[in-house]
Amino acid sequence: MEKVRLEDVAEHAGVSPTTVSRVLNNRGAISDKTRKKVNDAIEELGYFPNEIARSLYGNKTNIIGVLFPNVSNPFYGEMVTELETILSEKGYKVLICNTNNNPEKEAKYLKMLLSNQVDGVIVGSRNLPSDIYQKAHLPIVAIDRVLSEKVPIIRSDNYQGACMATEYLIDKKCKKIALFTGSPEEEIMRGDQRIKGYIDTLEKQDYDPLILQVSFDEDEAFQRKRVAEYLDAYPDIDGAFATGDTLAGILNTVASSRGNQIKIVGYDGTDTFLKFCGNISTIRQPIKEMAQVAIDVMSGIFAGDYHHQDNQEFILPVTLIESIY
Amino acid sequence: MEKVRLEDVAEHAGVSPTTVSRVLNNRGAISDKTRKKVNDAIEELGYFPNEIARSLYGNKTNIIGVLFPNVSNPFYGEMVTELETILSEKGYKVLICNTNNNPEKEAKYLKMLLSNQVDGVIVGSRNLPSDIYQKAHLPIVAIDRVLSEKVPIIRSDNYQGACMATEYLIDKKCKKIALFTGSPEEEIMRGDQRIKGYIDTLEKQDYDPLILQVSFDEDEAFQRKRVAEYLDAYPDIDGAFATGDTLAGILNTVASSRGNQIKIVGYDGTDTFLKFCGNISTIRQPIKEMAQVAIDVMSGIFAGDYHHQDNQEFILPVTLIESIY
DNA sequence: ATTTTTTTGTCATTCGGTTGACATTTAGTG
DNA sequence: CACTAAATGTCAACCGAATGACAAAAAAAT
16 A cells, blocks of 8 residues: 555546646636546545645644643643644644753754754743754744743743732731742742742741742652651641642642641642642642743744844733632 | 755855765765764754655654643653653654544544654544544554554553452452542443453452442533532442542542541552642552553564554553552 | 637646765775 | 775755646637
């Protein structure tokens, strides 16, 4: 069973290749009769145009590269799902890349995407020196990441979300509100917005901030141990804002197993988290909306009606999801 | 900034296009001096070969299509991550498709993948009449799905897993062990292996099975309500096997909020679930290993050393992960 | 029947790179 | 210096389709 080509269709339909092409692309004048002949032949032979050849000629692949740390993380998984769903409806295909936040991998992937002539890239990963992205000279949008001044960013309102979470804990009469984060020291120093929102809100009300770090790089057992140590060291903690739902989940497991009564607010609010942990409150990022905006912005770049202002940001509002029980 | 082509590299390096091609593909005899000249030119111009053109000529795209219901589901998300990681190391790229178990979407995606000349397809979705996959005439492997007799299946030992889960609950002295499933009626009838394992194990020990259905298609609030109704209707339930972790999570939330003491065992054991819900036991499918086998099988098909036996199955063992606390 | 239109065919070129055949130049050896 | 071997260059065909120009045939209009 050989591959069916346009030429085969032409022969089978008793017309010229050009005519088949005209039917396929709705070009020129074609009688209903021939159109039917051609379509029948396509049907009978099970022909479908070779997109590779089309891409080559047209200098457009309709492929979008999607560069994220890890689709197995529900936040990225849901983001990629939303992106893919919207893009697919627009006739785009999605090449997926899991960088694991590894700079070499990221560079390799970016090069791969360029070699494959993708029409654009959506990046939710980080770590590459910004000039690499600038040199790429390709429509790029970033999700919650600063890539370079030239790359527009779509993100949710991290600062506002952190404030909401912290205020919520204060409202709930928590006396000692800790922050649990997986971010590395340098990021905390650099002024992560979620941490900033937490600190600002607390200080405004004369609470003392307490920042506890639980490295993402360690395995789960170690993270549990670390959390337990913190709870031992600060037994008066009765409220906690975790800057990610994963950490909120771990914290919840550890605290409840020890009988600690701690009100927890997580961050992300993925469907997965809501299903798995319905009893933990969280700040929900509007993933679907972010995906939509990312694609709108990229479409704008395609259309050329995007004026390269530097440091463009699209910030979407977050919502507090209170645990039901 | 125009696109850099092989020809431009040749000109810049002062050699012929053929020589550049020879360097790129390690073909023929080339002196170290020219090789360096060419590589320098490549570097200076920031050239990378157009994979589209290569694919066209070579009749091979090195793209694998990956067809799953939904990457936002942690099981599929982790599966896709593992697949992508392994494939990427082998020089393959991954086109991702979220079918949502929608037959039309699935058909559309399959056609798209064929148009894009993918070298193979890995399917974790279902629902298409098997002849469509047979007609596709392309290397295909399925994950936990029967596509047709011709398509090899990689899955974990669902029956054994269900037995382990049920036995565990019996060991833990549960008296009334219910099964919660999201599978539709017809699938239950058809003899889902997880359900069968549950029933067989119970009956062997003279327990009465109790199968409770919570539709996947409903939203979360509705699922909670449904679960609560079940717990009202059967207040003596003290053990539960949920055929998916999502359901286990919901069940856990509802039960603990009502003060019901129920031992729960879920199914899948994704990293996400283990992190979010460390206090629920589950049956872990060896996702990484399944991904590896799927790719090995596909490589076998590529290499032609795969003899088309019908109904080939690769069944991997599962493990029980007991909640830590 | 003749003139217009409308359809369809022919042909060459393009997209960017690969490859094989063959010619030619350069380098290495005795 | 002659002779062989290694290194490059030239050229054309190819992968599968798209497209523009032009010619030819068929259908519709006068």
